Amino acid sequence: MSGAVDTPDDVVLQTLGLVKRFGGITATNNVSMIIRRGARHALIGPNGAGKTTLINQLTGVLAPSEGRVLLGGRDITTLAPHKRVALGLVRTFQINQLFATLTPLQSLALAVAGRRGRARRWWAPMGSDAQINAECEQLLAQFRLTDFANRTTSELPYGKRRLLEIALAVAQKPSVLLLDEPAAGVPGPERADILATVAALPDDVSVLLIEHDMDLVFSFAKTLTVLVNGTVLTEGTPEQIAADPQVRAVYLGDSVPARPGAHHG
Amino acid sequence: MTHSTTTRRHHLATLAGLASAALVLAAGPARAEDTVKIGVILPMTGPSASTGRQIDAAIKLWMAQSGGKAGGKKVEVLIKDDAGVADTTRRLAQELVVNDKVVALAGFGLTPLALATAPIATQSKTPMVVMAAATSIITEASPYIVRTSFTLPQAATAIAEWAAKNKIKKVVTLVADYGPGNDAEKFFSSQFQLNGGTIADKLRTPLRGADFAPALQKVRDLTPDALFVFLPSGQGAQFMKQFAERGLDKAGIKLIATGDVTDDDQLNDMGDVALGVVNSHHYSAAHPSAANKKYVADFQAANKFRPNFMSVGGYDGMRVIFKALDATKGAGGDALLAAMKGQIFESPRGPVLIDAQTRDIVQDIYIRKVERVNGQLYNVEFDTLKAVKDPGKLK
Amino acid sequence: MLTLLFDGIAYGMLLFVLALGLAVTMGLMNFINLAHGAFAMAGGYILILLMQRAGWPFLACLPAAFVITAAAGALLERTIYRPMYGKPHLDQVLFSIGLTFMAVASVDFFIGSSPQNVQLPDWLRQRFEFGSGPWMLGMGAYRLFIIATCLALALGLQAVLSRTRFGSRLRAAVDDPRVAAGLGIPVNRIFLLTFAVGSGLAGLGGALGADILGLDPTFPLKFMVYFLIVCAVGGTSSITGPLTAALLLGIADVMGKYYLPKLGAFIVYVLMIAILLWRPQGLFSREGKR
């Protein structure tokens, strides 16, 4: 069953009345939201608002109890994670998921090769494919990893690892990119890199950003959705949200968490 | 990446070290003209280490007694450990022959070890003295193999005859599931049936097996007159304890066995359960002869433990080699082999002959009963079958 | 028939006591300790030495075996095991294999490679028999004694785990060491204690089993597989899991050797593989536990 509902064709990702219950708790409560093509969309909310739970349902890590997820009008509610990747729905992880012993260059080369269906080649050494090399070079530059291209990933500074995390996702040429707290725990100076690279993401990529860092959110997002206790509290432009008394009350009031990544699963 | 570069250096260092080690090995020991070498390969480690220990001790005893001289030359014995792994045995044999130029190979704790080495003996025309392994076929694996231990058919047929003569009609056989075990089973049953007995069942236990409960239970349910057992020396104690614990003795089932089960090496620790077990073998530490009394005395003077049939195999093996070397003035090859064939001498076990045709040992097989002799358990011989050839060869 | 069942149960009970410590170690610290068998061997040799060299009575040797191996376990846990927690499984495996090798070689060196025998007191050598024919039940006093002892141990441990505070803390720690530590449970101390008791039990099992399983320096290697099977199949999250697994293993082994002696240990291994493929977490453990 695909896109039974009529969706304006500039909608790339859409959820219809998503509900997720864990035993008694309702982590996601009838969430319907729309991501438009080229969107710069931010999902904010206090700790435990169910942001990560929602992401996991979008990417297929969790199966929703009710409701549907549509990607470009196609129903992907029951689709396996890696199949969603193939359809262009790509995510970054709140906690780095990197190849510790590879170098950023190798990791990216592998990601690119994978996308180009060349990750199964077993004779020609990695690096013998000019197209892949060129793409890697470009990605390294785009994510300011050029000088670290050849370091072992586990030895990179945290900020650089964060950038690599995003770069690996972008290397998939996603149509929709879910950024799960990209700036989480990144110290000041390196944070700038992240803001810049995220801002510089190509326009044809629609981005859904989950973030506590208000500077990032407000500098980046054109649309904000506020999630509280698994329910959509409100949605609007940064200005509207900033002005919204409800939001101030439940969210902006509370301090930005010290160490994101300590909470959520 | 600095550390990985250093580790790379480290590896290079390692390799350099190994290379030099190889060089040292390569140099090898200088070879003097007036010495002959004998290469002995034994399982000093692993499950059958006790075999190696016994033979090793016996060889040392022989060297001490003989002054380590034969055919006017100094004899050097190189003892290698193969841990009971066949391909190691073969490699060691290869090196002993090619590098150390030994005139004879000896030892061989288990059948596969001997069989694996046989081709080397044949190719290099080096006499190979089997001091322990007891499967019949071994001596047929190479014309250069001489055996000074015994063959299981010798022991098995002997006890089979005795059983048939002593109104035992129905027997169950229980053997460890490997070469010698199969031999024991085959030759006992055929001989026993030949003499009109019946074999109720033929049971096998895994070689490493420890819990005999199931097998023994089966024996009990079959209610034979006697149970014939062959187990590699070492498992005997275990077995007899469980034999009694299961009440087979009370159920009137006799226990007869080959001497491996009541191995002198462990007999003393077996306790009263072993008392009265009738078994057949070629050597008992209690063999009543001057030669043996001296042997046991000297042996125990040098070691904490009692000599068993393995040790006597090693001791006689050395004698055979030495006497042959005396005859050939230290020469090896076919001459040495020829000088080994047909040797007749008084061994601690009794009179023995190296059969010139089969190169296998011909010896008396004794029927013994485990008894307590001044506080210690011994296999006391009460019947003798004279000059038993290996029945495996009389096809 | 019944007799076989009885033997199988005795064998299984023995395996249970031998393997329990290993199961707990795995469950608690996710530590694969292949050297567990070495503690069992130690227990066996302590029994032998005390009985033969020091002439202690059999019954006195059993607790001694427990105490001494437990102490040894505690010592080793403090000194060399602790640094290995959290290390990759492979490292743990190699580490404990190394320990086993050392133990085997040392025993070989100090006591000798020949198998040891226990001189059981006479009252343990008798045999009781009931009925006849296929339903005849014959029970060796010693196996009866083993079953009784192990059963008592199992019940006792179950009680400790379910009733006492230590038990609840232990269970919490087994479920999730990190959370437990977060709740202020002294996981390290609990583990030290558990490890010691586990080793002690192994020692006791080794002492009890010396007579039935046989005792020589290769003991740890010979029975390692069986212990691991008990843990892998029984899972490491409860006592009942390993117990059931051990009993199954014991009975299957005895029955197999009686009715299909040709197949030998074959059945056991195939069963193990099948079960592990079917339930990678073990038969009796909650899914998803690692």
Next chain:
Amino acid sequence: MRRQLKSPAGAAGSAGAADPGALLLAPSRWRLWELALWAAIWAVPVFFGQHAALVNEIAILALFALSLDLILGYAGIVSLGHAAFFGVGAYGAALFAKHVMPDPLVGLAVGTSLSALLGLITSPMIVRGTDLTRLMVTMGVALVLLELANKFDGLTGGADGLQGVVMSPLVIPFIGRFEFDLGARVASFYSLAVLFIAFLLLRRVVHSPLGISMQALRDNRLRLMAIGLSVQGRLVAVYTLAAGLAGAAGALLVQTTGFASLDVFEFHRSADVLLALVIGGAGWLWGGLVGAIAFKVLHDVISSFTAQYWTFWIGLFLVLLMLVGRERLFRPWSWFKRGQR
């Protein structure tokens, strides 16, 4: 070696300056010391003929370790039953030589493909489960095969071993015809050659995209899936390849010693190769070779004087190695943790 990414060139200029192609290719380039080492290895049987038999054994163990390195060091699969493949290759080659034809090369091919097949069949077993279950299942498979080989003694010779495996001379087109000699010279060259070819093959594989993806799989399966690559497929492929190489090692053993015994399936085979690999260091191709050399030479030296307590020393060595850690003894080993936390 994978970790030495910085090629001499890269090390000179700032890594960033070099172009990705060069950097990516750097690890797959031959280094001087590698060539030197191979030269040295080949030299041993030439100049120290009296150790040909030992060289042969080392080469075989090295090949076996190389295959284990592939699944353990590169794909991160722990195995305590690698002997299963060694044994199948051994008996396969032995029976083929005995009953079909005695040509070594054909026999080698047969042994290799048989064990590869077994690898393919058993690979689903190691895809699921935890390290513990993998240890148990791999060990279990080896034990089952051991039991089988023992039961079918009509075919395998059971506990006595399979004797009288006579190989015809080694005939290599355009090169010549070599009789297996007592001094094991030919045997040692034969085994070394097979080892060398396997080494070259793996050297290609581990630096190819597939090889990189295997290491990625070891580092972080979740991410590998997240970049849309299949984990199962890769596990099956690498396991089958490794199994084949192990089988080749087994076949070599049989062909150069002329017999097969149950021992090829025993636990200590799996353990020994694991030790050798660990001594050499898993995760780089030389690990297997260095380890095998160290293991065998040490065994030969130690057991020649401290007769039966070699096991104690190797045990002590392992314990120290694990306690002190490779950082100080050999090389870092961070990559057996699932992902980096």
